[in-house]
Amino acid sequence: xxxxxxxxxxxxxxRSAGRLVWIYAAFTALWFGVSDNLAIWLFPDPTQFxxxxxAKDALFVAFTSVLLYxxxxxxxxxxxxxxxxxxxxxxxxxSNEVALRDSEYKxxxxxxxxxxxxxHTTLDGGVVSANAxxxxxxxxxxxxxxxxALGDLVDLTDPRLPVAMEERRRNGRFEGExxxxxxxxxxxxxxxxxxxxxxxxxxxxxxxxxRDLTEQKKARAMLELKALLAEALLNLxxxxxxxxxxxxxxxxxxxxxxxxxxxxxxxxxxxxxxxxIELAAxxxxxxxxxxxxxxxxxxxxNQAGIWADALRLRxxxxxxxxxxxxxxxxxxxxxxxxxxxxSIPVIEGGLVRLMAxxxxxxxxxxxx
Numbered sequence: 319x320x321x322x323x324x325x326x327x328x329x330x331x332x333r334s335a336g337r338l339v340w341i342y343a344a345f346t347a348l349w350f351g352v353s354d355n356l357a358i359w360l361f362p363d364p365t366q367f368x369x370x371x372x373a374k375d376a377l378f379v380a381f382t383s384v385l386l387y388x389x390x391x392x393x394x395x396x397x398x399x400x401x402x403x404x405x406x407x408x409x410x411x412x413s414n415e416v417a418l419r420d421s422e423y424k425x426x427x428x429x430x431x432x433x434x435x436x437x438h439t440t441l442d443g444g445v446v447s448a449n450a451x452x453x454x455x456x457x458x459x460x461x462x463x464x465x466x467a468l469g470d471l472v473d474l475t476d477p478r479l480p481v482a483m484e485e486r487r488r489n490g491r492f493e494g495e496x497x498x499x500x501x502x503x504x505x506x507x508x509x510x511x512x513x514x515x516x517x518x519x520x521x522x523x524x525x526x527x528x529r530d531l532t533e534q535k536k537a538r539a540m541l542e543l544k545a546l547l548a549e550a551l552l553n554l555x556x557x558x559x560x561x562x563x564x565x566x567x568x569x570x571x572x573x574x575x576x577x578x579x580x581x582x583x584x585x586x587x588x589x590x591x592x593x594x595i596e597l598a599a600x601x602x603x604x605x606x607x608x609x610x611x612x613x614x615x616x617x618x619x620n621q622a623g624i625w626a627d628a629l630r631l632r633x634x635x636x637x638x639x640x641x642x643x644x645x646x647x648x649x650x651x652x653x654x655x656x657x658x659x660x661s662i663p664v665i666e667g668g669l670v671r672l673m674a675x676x677x678x679x680x681x682x683x684x685x686x
Contacts, residue, residue: 341389342382435528441514443468446523455530457501473497473505482510486524490514498528507531547577564599570674571601578660578683580676582608586617588629588663588670593619595626598672608655608678628661629670635661638682658683 360370435452439445445463453459456471472479476497486492491513498508509529517523550573558566567585575583583601588594595617619626623646627635637643637659660683661675 341385345382345385346378432527435530437463437526437528439524439526441522441524443471445471452528455500455528456498471498473499482512486512486514495531507535543577546573550577567599568601571599574674574676575601575603578676579679579681580660581678583676584674586626586673586675588619588672590669592629592669595619595622595629595673625656625659625661625675626673628663628673628675632663632665632670634663635659636683 430449432449432451435449435455437445437448437452445460445466448460448463453463456463456466468474473496478494478496482492482494482496491511493511494509495507496510497505500506507530509531510526512524512526514522514524557569561569571583571585574580582604584604585598587596587598589596597617619629622629624635624637624640624643627645637656640646640656640659655678657678659675659677661673663670664672664674
């Protein structure tokens with residue numbers, strides 16, 4: 319049975335030493351056994367034999383010394399070559415270890431300090447590890463994230479999710495947008511890059527990078543809003559000259575509704591007595607989806623709720639929680655249901671001439 323290389327290498331010095339001993343013993347026995355008898359036969363005179371025996375011994379010493387030198391030189395060369403090879407291997411291993419530590423340090427630094435959430439997950443969405451940004455984004459520590467299932471992180475009702483999972487299964491990666499859950503289960507849009515790779519044990523895993531797009535989308539929406547506002551302001555003078563009063567008010571309502579992200583928009587005229595309100599116009603979306611009140615309907619100010627405070631206060635009114643607000647007196651018959659409201663008075667000659675308002679934005683109304 320053949321032995322493994324490690325065992326053969328460990329036995330090599332023993333075998334070499336054994337060969338050297340056997341060679342020396344055989345040569346010594348041959349030398350003394352043959353040379354003594356030959357010297358006695360050739361030089362029977364004791365004086366001559368003594369001189370010859372001395373010379374023979376000196377020759378033996380010289381010859382064995384040369385032989386020993388040759389054998390030891392060969393062994394030492396082999397030992398030196400092995401030592402040199404081991405030193406080279408050791409140096410290379412140390413260099414590789416340093417490079418590996420450096421690579422691991424750079425990876426950990428990149429992983430921990432990334433401004434995007436980075437997670438290693440199983441294919442079914444279980445979290446194996448997560449960086450600090452991921453913990454911040456999802457509002458919990460790494461240990462808690464490791465207990466999450468896919469549905470705790472990703473909105474399973476997002477119609478883009480099955481398409482994303484199929485693309486990753488087919489191509490080994492997915493890049494696109496999905497909806498995630500943040501702290502308190504609020505939803506947020508995110509850009510996702512998910513790449514499949516082989517883990518240390520050969521198991522398929524993913525490296526998933528998540529970037530919150532909330533602020534980016536808000537900034538984009540603000541730019542689009544400013545562009546729309548600039549275009550509207552440029553078109554208003556021409557529209558005022560070419561349209562009827564009612565058509566101009568209608569166009570203004572559509573713009574106001576769109577610019578504020580509202581679902582309803584309205585204009586009420588205020589009579590000279592400042593005590594009577596008259597419905598002048600609804601936006602098309604309000605009329606189609608929310609309101610059945612008739613035009614030219616008159617409504618006493620003293621019966622109006624906080625939606626008419628713009629007239630009473632002669633200042634803009636913002637209400638972001640209409641249901642909890644105080645001072646409500648109800649709404650005119652057929653008026654759209656209110657959740658949030660902005661109402662602005664238009665004052666001319668010291669009198670409020672009309673009130674324009676928008677309402678029911680999905681988010682709170684703010685200064686921006």
